[in-house]
Amino acid sequence: MSPARCWPSTAASRARTSNSGSPTCELSHNGGRLGHPPRPIYARVMGDVQERNKAIAARYWEALYSHDWEAVASFFSPTANYVDKGLGESLGGAHGPDEIVARLRLGLDPVEAHNHVEGMMIAEGDIVVTEHEEEWVFHTGERILHPFASVMVFAPDGKIERWWDYSNLGNLLENAPAWWLEHIAQGYRSAEK
Numbered sequence: 001m002s003p004a005r006c007w008p009s010t011a012a013s014r015a016r017t018s019n020s021g022s023p024t025c026e027l028s029h030n031g032g033r034l035g036h037p038p039r040p041i042y043a044r045v046m047g048d049v050q051e052r053n054k055a056i057a058a059r060y061w062e063a064l065y066s067h068d069w070e071a072v073a074s075f076f077s078p079t080a081n082y083v084d085k086g087l088g089e090s091l092g093g094a095h096g097p098d099e100i101v102a103r104l105r106l107g108l109d110p111v112e113a114h115n116h117v118e119g120m121m122i123a124e125g126d127i128v129v130t131e132h133e134e135e136w137v138f139h140t141g142e143r144i145l146h147p148f149a150s151v152m153v154f155a156p157d158g159k160i161e162r163w164w165d166y167s168n169l170g171n172l173l174e175n176a177p178a179w180w181l182e183h184i185a186q187g188y189r190s191a192e193k
Contacts, residue, residue: 050123053154057121057128060152060160065116069105073097077159086169093164094188100163106188110180113137117145128152136176144175 056075063071076097082104083093094103108114119131129151136144146167153162173181 049126050128052158053126053128053152054121054123056154056158056160057130057152061116061118061130061132064104065114067108067114069101072104073101075160076100076163077155077157077161080160080162082163082165084165084167084169086165086167099188102188106186107180107184110138110183111136112139126154126156128154136172138177138180140177140179142175142177144172146172 060072060075063075074097078096080097080100081093081095082100094100113135115135115137117133117135119133121128121130123129129149131149132147134146134148136142136146149166151162151164151166152160155161
């Protein structure tokens with residue numbers, strides 16, 4: 001794209017003039033206008049879609065940490081995919097709202113308390129990344145602070161299309177009680193049968 005060109009509001013250029021009478025301008029490829037430097041990426045305003053997706057992600061985390069499974073399912077598209085990348089899950093993780101909720105419930109239903117320690121959340125395009133920690137408290141006395149980075153991709157309708165977690169899985173496996181590890185070893189797919 002060529003640099004920005006602006007036309008003054010004159011009788012000779014009314015066809016190219018905006019309704020406000022201000023000059024009509026074409027933007028250059030780098031976001032600047034004629035005679036003005038481009039705005040740096042860090043100074044650009046986040047769009048409505050990114051703000052919407054961050055708000056949806058925040059509401060999702062509230063539903064998850066209150067274990068409102070019906071609400072959790074409602075955030076996902078019918079083709080959504082959840083993967084805990086640290087597990088190297090077979091069959092590509094959980095697919096669709098029902099499998100995703102079954103996968104979450106397998107690990108979280110036996111936990112006495114499941115608390116969210118919020119971190120930062122960033123959005124770009126249709127992606128929201130949340131850096132956060134979970135505190136898992138077991139009835140047998142174990143407490144684990146489990147760090148995550150969660151990457152969500154949103155569909156145009158605001159549903160979560162993909163959610164991949166990146167965590168220190170060794171932290172969880174080394175500190176969780178043996179009875180819980182035996183419980184999750186059965187897998188959520190075997191519990192569905």
